[in-house]
Amino acid sequence: RATQELEKGNFDVRTNIRTGDEIEELGNAINKATEALGKMEEERKQIDNAKTEFLSITSHELRSPMTPMKAQLQMLEKEYFGKLTEEQKNSISIILRNADRLDKIILDFLEISRIEAARLRFSFKKTDLKKTVEETVELMKGSAKEKNIRLIVNISDELPIIEVDPDRISQVLRNLIDNAIKFSDKNSEIIITAKAEKDHILFSVKDHGIGITPENQIRIFEPFYQVEKTLNRKHGGTGLGLAICRGIVEAQKGKIWVESKPLQGSTFYFTVPLKPVKEIEPIKILFSPKKNLENKIKEEFKAALGPMGIVEFNDLKNKNALWKKDIFEYIDMLKKECILTEEKGEEFKKNINIIFGDEKEKIEKDTSNQKNENKPIFTLPGNPNKKDVIQKK
Secondary structure (H helix, E strand, O other), X not given: OHHHHHHOXXXXXXXXXXXXXXXXXXXXXXXXXXXXXXXXXXXXXXXXXXXXXXXXXXXXXXXXXXXXXXXXXXXXXXXXXXXXOHHHHHHHHHHHHHHHHHHHHHHHHHHHHHHHOOOOOOOOEEEOHHHHHHHHHHHHXXXXXXXXXXEEEEEOOOOOOEEEOHHHHHHHHHHXXXXXXXXXXXXXXXXXXXXXXXXXXXXXXXXXXXXXXXXXXXXXXXOOOXXXXXXXXXXXXXXXXHHHHHHHHHHOOOOEEEEEOOOOOEEEEEEEEOOOOOOOOOOOOOOXXXXXXXXXXXXXXXXXXXXXXXXXXXXXXXXXXXXXXXHHHHHHHHHHOOOOOHHHHHHHHHHHHHHOOHHHHHHHHHHHHOOOXXXXXXXXXXXXXXXXXXXXX
């Protein structure tokens, strides 16, 4: 039982074996190892918090001098301090472009730090999303015109007016449209849609660009990840844009995903709930434990479905449907289609519950409620005369 608790990430568990033999020694060794793991986990949390705070402070301090620097450069460029030669104008223009680029990079880091610290600001108000989308698209037409790309808006007339932050919606759309423009051929088109579905609004941005391989689709929302190194050198970018989009969308309990085939274009989707989420929770973007979680889920899919489990797992991941609720719905579908028996399906769900830590939370809650009660006693398997007492701090 103690090892099962450790597997769930509960480092507060202890054994209290009094048998005077090698089993007691084994129990003591487990206690020491568990204590060491608990300290490491606490240090990891402290480092993680320090990293987020450092990122926030550094980004803010770096950005503070950028505004006056750019203002002075713009005044120089406009010849407020005297006439400039063509060479001087070109030189200042280069400095200004790079200052803008640096400012954007710093701003991206600042946004990441806000997302991770649950400090992302949302200004909710009743919003006509059709108007928001149209205004955003109008803003992006300048960039699209350089490659003669048509931006087509297809919005449902039944789109409801909901309480949302229009600036954040526009921010996500701008990023997705900007990427679509960068990686689309000249004289092509980009289609932007929005429609109401059940309890959310579904947005999409569809291009006819180079497309994305399945391997890259899985990682495309990770920070700093760039699909094609050569292409990104050509087009620029820090690789933080889509990670920020993910943070904004997930902060509102929405989903964001991509569907694409190489050389056949890509369609990025994201959802916004009809009711705003005002209690913002921290979302790990940098050095996220999400990868470890996904690996565990992947192993459960493989165990339940064999080699096809990997294919199904990747399909769900591409659609950003690895939330517990999504996986449970998927398992229910497998049971309904008689692909999994009722017993196998429930076992699958139980294992997914353990991965998401629900069992651990239940144990910790029970422990808190029973602090002053007697500790439960478990009989060691194969030896009914020896007792293994599981203690939790």
